[in-house]
Amino acid sequence: MAKRTAGAAAVLMALLGCASAIGVAGEPDRAARLAEYRRPNAIPFPETNPYSQAKAELGRALFFDADLSRDGSRACASCHLPSLDWTDDRPRAMRNDGRPMAVRTPTLLDIAWIERSLGWDGRFRDLEAVAFVPLSAPTNMNVPDSLLVERLNAMPTYAAAFRSAFPEAADEARPVTRRRIEQALATFQRLIVAGPAPFDAWAAGDPTAVSPAAKRGFDLFTGKAGCAACHSGSSFTDGSFHDIGTASGDDIGRGRFFPTSTALRYAFKTPTLRNVARRPPYMHDGSATGLAEVVELYDRGGIDRPSRSRDIRPLNLSAGEKADLIAFLESLTDSGADGPAHRPITAEPPRP
Ligand code: HEC
Ligand code: HEC
Secondary structure: HHHHHHHHHHHHHHHHOOHHHHHHOOOOOHHHHOOOOOOOOOOOOOOOOOOOOOHHHHHHHHHHHHHHHHHHHHHHHHEEEHHHHHHHOOOOOOOOOOOOOOOOOOOOOHHHHHHHHOOOOOOEHHHHHOOHHHHHOOOOOOOOOOHHHHHOOOOOHHHHHHHHHHHOOOOOOOOOOHHHHHHHHHHOOOOOOOOOOHHHHHOOOOOOOHHHHHHHHHHHHOOOOOHOOOOOOOOOOOOEEEEEEOOOOOOOOHHOOOOOOOOOOOOEOOOOOOOOOOOEEEEOOOOEEOOHHHHHHHEEEEEEEOOOOOOOOOOOOHHHHHHHHHHHOOOOOOOOOOHHHHOOOOOEEEEE
């Protein structure tokens, strides 16, 4: 009965000239699947750290300031580069002695929606809790909180900016605190949102916004290839942790917090796929150099081991299907630098 209704709707939509919203024969539920990925129209800010223009502006200044590292050599933006979609192009992040860290710098795109599980292994409770890890790590920015608070309080521009960003600090001689640094940085980072991509225009009803190959790729992504089991919602992530069969090194990811769990061994956070085509290499260890390599990995089903997700298995995709999947992933790319973090900061919380 439900099938009949969908069929009737397709005929009606075709008569009305909007067949594309419904899809081709055999895909009557495409519109419903597209709706699952529709962009939200507001950025979520937590009650404990609400949006304000002054706080976001202060956060932006902090994010780009190398005075936040002990020797002035690096800022947050040294690894999370706005011009590289808020990541860098290294397989693994670079320590301050030039050696590689254990993991790749993740993009900060759409971070406001994924923040309940931050870090490749989910070690961070929320966005506020991240900042002092890179700040105080001896191999990274190398500035303990007491030193940074001291330093910023001694800089009159920062003292003034903290007083206006935190009204309760208006009369304080030393308005800079660790908590306020965390809150300002987090407020700015919540503005790091992917801009609209061709995929979004298609999902909103423009049948010409993406190629036929990308449309077929979407049907594979949400169908036979099973990608949508984990890459769900408008940021294309379930915010959860899975072993997809990458990484055979000794990094067991989320498993280190759950030593008795088989499923969390080698499990890493599902990354967003927004702007994915523009930001290789891929995976927590940068082990895949391009999208073709990623698709080959999924087609093989990765390393078969007890921890591997039940949603990962050999797919036996044809060359054409692989190309379609890549065309779909490419349709998730915005036009560049058009998210709110790239624009002047406004009094009202900006729209995605
Ligand atoms: C050396 C390069 C580097 C610098 C500098 C750096 N980060 Fe990162 N960032 C990383 C890496 C690598 C990770 C992944 C860490 C992990 O998963 O264990 C990360 C993770 C994050 C995350 C979690 C993202 C996610 O999707 O899980 C946030 C948020 C973040 N960094 C913000 C910042 C802020 C704010 C600063 C400045 C105070 C900063 N980073 C400085 C490399 C860097
Ligand atoms: C079982 C959950 C799951 C399924 C199913 C899944 N993925 Fe993933 N995906 C992940 C996880 C987890 C990672 C990160 C793994 C790592 O870093 O080792 C990832 C990483 C990726 C990346 C790299 C992104 C980046 O920024 O590094 C791409 C691209 C990708 N997946 C596309 C796909 C496609 C295409 C499919 C379907 C063929 C798919 N995924 C199916 C969970 C999944």
